Each structure stands twice: as structure tokens, then as C-alpha cells.
Amino acid sequence: MLHPPQTVSIGFVHGILSGVHARGQPLEPFLxxxxxxxGLLGQSDARVTTQQYARLFRVLTERLDDDFIGLLSRPLRRGSFALIARSALGAPTLQVALRRAARTFRLLQDDVVLELVCRAELAGVVVRFTEPSATPTVFLQEVxxxxxxxxMAWIVGGQLPVVRFxxxxxxxxxxxxxxKIFPAPQQFDCExxxxxxxAARLKDVVRRDEAALHVxxxxxQAHMIVPRRTxxxxxxxxxxxxxxxxxAWPDLVATAAALHVTVSTLQRRLALEGTSxxxxxxxxxRDTAIQRLSTSTVPLAELADELGFANSSAFQRAFKCWTGSAPGSYRRSGGL
Structure with missing residues (x-):
């Protein structure tokens, strides 16, 4: 199956680098x-491909020898995440797996506790920091x-729908x-x-074994931090x-016909999903352009044609609107 390319906001890249930045280490070598x-770090609307994003996380874990990339007060040596995951494998249910993984994580560091909480028909995994006066970074809480x-979704077979973040x-x-990162209703400024x-999912059977864990x-990194496109x-x-x-880049009418729905039905159903x-x-x-600019030397005129624009100027105007910078500058920043 051919999957459309994906990109993520440069804000998430800043987040990944926040532990390194807080320690005063240079960021450029990792990037x-x-x-x-x-140069993209200084462009608020810039984006990177999901492959670059996952690769950056991998580079940081390897170079820092820290599965939590400098976000905690002391490193979690490489292999710590594998140990946490492995501790949950032999559990009979999701509930037991959660408690075992949380306990193992607590043994490896001093900063944070993951707690399983049940409220009526909902179960929650709550992040509680051990130092009340500490101000954990946004990215640490995100990750x-x-x-x-x-x-935990992987442990029980791949799906664990979230009611709320x-x-x-x-x-x-x-x-x-x-x-895309947190595909459920979100509440901010929570305690x-x-x-x-x-909560009924706590009784789900653990379905993974050592061989599956190895794969x-x-x-x-891709499983954990890259958005999953449904x-x-x-x-x-x-x-x-x-x-x-x-x-070909078909228009709305042609696409509706190809999907065997009317134009109004297609528009209405897309609106219900919050898009158009x-x-x-x-x-x-946009994502195709970023991927091509990041991985090839394709001429801008040729890329404009691939993306269905009338000419290079129209493509460059659209790209600047999408990312805040011209495609040529984006490419030069990348050294291509």
C-alpha cells in the first residue's frame, strides 16, 4: 500500500532537542x-519529514546514551526502554502490564511516576512528577x-483508543x-x-512475546513518536x-466521483472529520514538496509540475504560505 508522506511541525523538533538545549550542548551536530x-529551527512554520524526526530521536539516544534524550535529571541508558517493555510481556492482562511497566520505569529514574487511576468507567495513566516545584518541559510530558x-496499545495487539488526553x-x-500525535479530544491547563x-480494556490479554518485541x-522511535495516519x-x-x-491531482468533483459519493456528501463527511x-x-x-526538497535535487519547475501547479512561481508562493519560507531557501538550508 502506498502511504502519503507526512511531516511534523518544527515545534516538535525543538521539543526533542529541549534536553540537549537545557544542558548547553550544541544542537547543530545532531540536526x-x-x-x-x-536553519529551520529559526522558522516557526517550518516542518520536517517524519523520517527526519524519528532519525533525530534515534541519533540523540545513540549519541547521549540515553533513551530519554536528556529530558530527565539523569540518563536512562540505552536499553532501558527495552527493559520497561520486556517487564510487561509476561503479564496476563493490560492492567498488570501497566503496573509492571510503571514500576520498572520508577526503578530506573527519580523524576516521575506513572500511576494507573480508575474513575467510574474510565482508566487513566497519570504523569506525576516527584519534585512539586519542578517545571517539566512540555516535550517531556508529551513524550x-x-x-x-x-x-500499552502495542502490548494488547495494536489498538487502545483514547477517550481524552x-x-x-x-x-x-x-x-x-x-x-495526529494525540488523536482524541484534548484538555489543556489540567492539574x-x-x-x-x-476501563474495560484493563482486562485485555497481553498478546505480544519476546519475538514480537525484538521486531x-x-x-x-517511529512507533513511539511518529504520528500514525489512520x-x-x-x-x-x-x-x-x-x-x-x-x-494528475484530481479536483473535488473528480475525487467525489472516484469515491462514489456526491460532492455535497463528500464535503459534509470531511467537515465532520474537521477538514476539507x-x-x-x-x-x-506540502508534505510531498518537503520530502522531495529534503531528499533530492529536483528542479523547482519540475517539482511544481509534479504537484499540479501552473508554474514555478505559483508553487513557490504556495510553499511560502505553507512553511513561511521559499522552497529554494529551504533546500539551501538543507545543504542540497
Whole structure:
């Protein structure tokens, strides 16, 4: 299956680097090794590919020898995450797996406790910091929630729908990208960061073994931090159709016909998912352009044609609107 390219906001890149930045270490070597242009850090609307994003996390864990990339008061040596995951494998249910993983995590560091809380029909994994006066970074809370959720979802077979994400901070500048990282209703300025799910799922059977863990760990960063694009919903069908139709880039009418729905039905169903045909089309063209600029030396005129623009000037105007910078500058920053 051909998957559309994805990108993430530069705000998440700043987050990944926050531990290194707080220690006064230079950021450029890590970015260069991950294939990310250091100049993009200064562009608030810039984006990087999900491959670059996951690669940066991997580079940081390897160079720092720290599975939590400098975010905690002392390093979690490489292999710590594998130990946490392995501690949950032999559990009979999700509830026991959660408690075992949380206990192992607590043994490895002093800063944070993951607590399982039950309220009526909901179960929650709550992030509680041991030093009340400490102000943990936004990214540390983001990565703790995302990692705990995705690990437990994987443990029980891949799916653990979240009812709500709570964040103990206000909406960050990159909150517009939260929908893909945290695909459920979100509440900010909460007392504690947490994710909540149906308490009945605590009885789910653990379905993974040591062999499955070995495969999972081979690309753990992508599993944990890269947004998972759902294959469900009308938006996913539109993205898939546009991806397969390239470089034709069909319009709304042609796409509705290809999906065997009326134009009004397609528009209404996309609106229910919080998007529109033009937004999906522009998102795909933006992400394709960033990926091509990051990985090739394709001429801008040729890329404009691939993306369905009338000419290079029209493409460059659109790209600047999407990312805040011209494609030529973006490419030069990347050293291509």
C-alpha cells in the first residue's frame, strides 16, 4: 500500500532537542546527522519529514546514551526502554502490564511516576512528577504520554483508543499538530497530564512475546513518536486517492466521483472529520514538496509540475504560505 508522506511541525523538533538545549550542548551536530537543516529551527512554520524526526530521536539516544534524550535529571541508558517493555510481556492482562511497566520505569529514574487511576468507567495513566516545584518541559510530558500509550496499545495487539488526553500546560505554539500525535479530544491547563481510556480494556490479554518485541524495538522511535495516519474515514480515502492519482491531482468533483459519493456528501463527511478537500490536497502537496526538497535535487519547475501547479512561481508562493519560507531557501538550508 502506498502511504502519503507526512511531516511534523518544527515545534516538535525543538521539543526533542529541549534536553540537549537545557544542558548547553550544541544542537547543530545532531540536526546535521539526522539530515535536518539547522536553519529551520529559526522558522516557526517550518516542518520536517517524519523520517527526519524519528532519525533525530534515534541519533540523540545513540549519541547521549540515553533513551530519554536528556529530558530527565539523569540518563536512562540505552536499553532501558527495552527493559520497561520486556517487564510487561509476561503479564496476563493490560492492567498488570501497566503496573509492571510503571514500576520498572520508577526503578530506573527519580523524576516521575506513572500511576494507573480508575474513575467510574474510565482508566487513566497519570504523569506525576516527584519534585512539586519542578517545571517539566512540555516535550517531556508529551513524550511520556505518547510512549506509555503507544507501548500499552502495542502490548494488547495494536489498538487502545483514547477517550481524552489531559495536559498540565497551556496549548503550545505547535498545538495545531496535536490531532495526529494525540488523536482524541484534548484538555489543556489540567492539574496533571494523563490519557484516559475505557476501563474495560484493563482486562485485555497481553498478546505480544519476546519475538514480537525484538521486531518492535528495531524501529521503536517511529512507533513511539511518529504520528500514525489512520486508514479509516473519508479523509484517509481522499488522501489515498490523491496519492495514487499523482501527478494528475484530481479536483473535488473528480475525487467525489472516484469515491462514489456526491460532492455535497463528500464535503459534509470531511467537515465532520474537521477538514476539507482543499486542506487535504494542500497538506499532501506540502508534505510531498518537503520530502522531495529534503531528499533530492529536483528542479523547482519540475517539482511544481509534479504537484499540479501552473508554474514555478505559483508553487513557490504556495510553499511560502505553507512553511513561511521559499522552497529554494529551504533546500539551501538543507545543504542540497
Amino acid at each position: 546535521v546527522e539526522a539530515g535536518i537543516a539547522p 511520556l504520554l505518547r510512549t506509555a500509550w503507544r507501548l 489531559d495536559f498540565a500546560f497551556g496549548p503550545p505554539a505547535h498545538a495545531g499538530g496535536y490531532g 496533571l497530564s494523563a490519557f484516559w481510556f475505557d 518492535f524495538l528495531a524501529d521503536a 486508514d479509516e474515514g473519508i479523509g484517509a480515502r481522499v488522501r489515498s486517492h490523491l496519492q495514487h492519482a499523482q501527478p 478537500f482543499q486542506a487535504l490536497k494542500d497538506e499532501l502537496r
